[in-house]
Amino acid sequence: AQTVTQSQPEMSVQEAETVTLSCTYDTSESDYYLFWYKQPPSRQMILVIRQEAYKQQNATENRFSVNFQKAAKSFSLKISDSQLGDAAMYFCAYQRQGGSEKLVFGKGTKLTVNP
Amino acid sequence: NAGVTQTPKFQVLKTGQSMTLQCAQDMNHNSMYWYRQDPGMGLRLIYYSASEGTTDKGEVPNGYNVSRLNKREFSLRLESAAPSQTSVYFCASSGGKGGGRVEQFFGPGTRLTVL
Numbered sequence: 001a002q003t004v005t006q007s008q009p010e011m012s013v014q015e016a017e018t019v020t021l022s023c024t025y026d027t028s029e030s031d032y033y034l035f036w037y038k039q040p041p042s043r044q045m046i047l048v049i050r051q052e053a054y055k056q057q058n059a060t061e062n063r064f065s066v067n068f069q070k071a072a073k074s075f076s077l078k079i080s081d082s083q084l085g086d087a088a089m090y091f092c093a094y095q096r097q098g099g100s101e102k103l104v105f106g107k108g109t110k111l112t113v114n115p
Numbered sequence: 116n117a118g119v120t121q122t123p124k125f126q127v128l129k130t131g132q133s134m135t136l137q138c139a140q141d142m143n144h145n146s147m148y149w150y151r152q153d154p155g156m157g158l159r160l161i162y163y164s165a166s167e168g169t170t171d172k173g174e175v176p177n178g179y180n181v182s183r184l185n186k187r188e189f190s191l192r193l194e195s196a197a198p199s200q201t202s203v204y205f206c207a208s209s210g211g212k213g214g215g216r217v218e219q220f221f222g223p224g225t226r227l228t229v230l
Contacts, residue, residue, distance in 0.1 A: 033217055044224075045205065047219075050218060097217075101146055101219075102148070102173065103148075105157040
């Protein structure tokens with residue numbers, strides 16, 4: 001079974017600075033998707049970024065980018081120019097390509113942004 | 116376009132009571148999911164429906180039943196609620212196989228307390 005591990009229960013960053021959240025996963029599949037979801041205090045799950053395993057290029061979405069290391073099974077999220085609104089729980093998730101498309105989540109990292 | 120809607124937003128039950136959580140999506144998605152979120156545990160899949168007319172168990176199905184009423188609606192039923200089912204419940208949907216529509220879109224969640 002696939003597993004996703006987020007080793008940092010909590011992280012903090014100063015406003016305008018950069019922070020990196022770590023995620024590792026375990027799978028025997030070669031084709032899959034990886035996601036980062038943000039959950040602010042409102043509880044809503046918001047998709048931040050997605051990465052297809054077959055793509056070597058790291059995904060970017062404005063201030064959010066990933067470092068995808070397929071061989072190492074690592075998928076970290078970098079937030080640049082951190083803003084107060086970035087404060088939230090961040091979840092890393094894995095999805096096998098094809099099949100049932102179920103998401104397997106890590107336990108999350110709570111990010112605090114200090115003014 | 117409301118996306119994924121869930122009712123109710125909050126619910127308190129006594130042990131042994133039953134209830135149904137409702138979920139609907141207006142994105143014409145094929146697949147729908149029910150997750151629960153417990154503190155420190157991330158989200159875990161309860162049941163999913165890959166397409167209209169099919170349902171399958173996820174990681175934590177015990178104590179729950181589901182119904183895929185039509186393509187839009189996917190309900191979760193607790194027949195005899197237990198305190199261990201106190202959690203936040205999320206419904207999600209995705210486009211299904213093909214076309215790259217793999218992202219899951221989440222509803223706002225239902226906070227359920229079982230006394």
